[in-house]
Amino acid sequence: MLESDKEKVLAALRRNRIASMATVTADGQPQAVTILYVVDDDLNLYFVTREKSRKVANLDANGMVAMSIGLEPPMNVQLEGRAVRVDDELVRADKMAELAHAGADLEDLWPPILRVGKEGYVLYKVMPEKVRALDLSDHNISSEDPPYIELM
DSSP states (O other), rough: OHHHHHHHHHHHHHHOOEEEEEEEEEOOOOEEEEOOOOOOOOSSSEEEEEEEHHHHHHHOOOOEEEEEEEETEEEEEEEEEEEEOOHHHHHHHHHHHHHHHHHHHHHHOOOOOOOOOOSSSSEEEEEEEEEEEEEOOOOOOSSSSEEEEEOO
């Protein structure tokens, strides 16, 4: 992985804060949701959800997720990985604060994170196993080089 490619993907992930995430029910049915996330330097994404949500039930049965991030060019990021609960209280407090800040910066959106208390919510960390980005910043439709960045 080229460091410049990783930096491009990280920049795109940091520009965006909203992702579409697919999970699978215990009986194999796909479900897609919209989440607010933050990302760390290792491309791990963090999101919070209610303890009694369908996401939690799905992730308890099968932690694999697929995500699509970035609806507008120049980059769309596709990510596949495993979501795990974050139980460490220091990490949890830090990421919850980051999520609240990220949610407060969004115009015309009032994400549930802004109504979260300390109880009844679960913080997840998505550890990517595959990352693919469609990078249209230096390419056009007639370019001979495919405009994809593959990380991992």
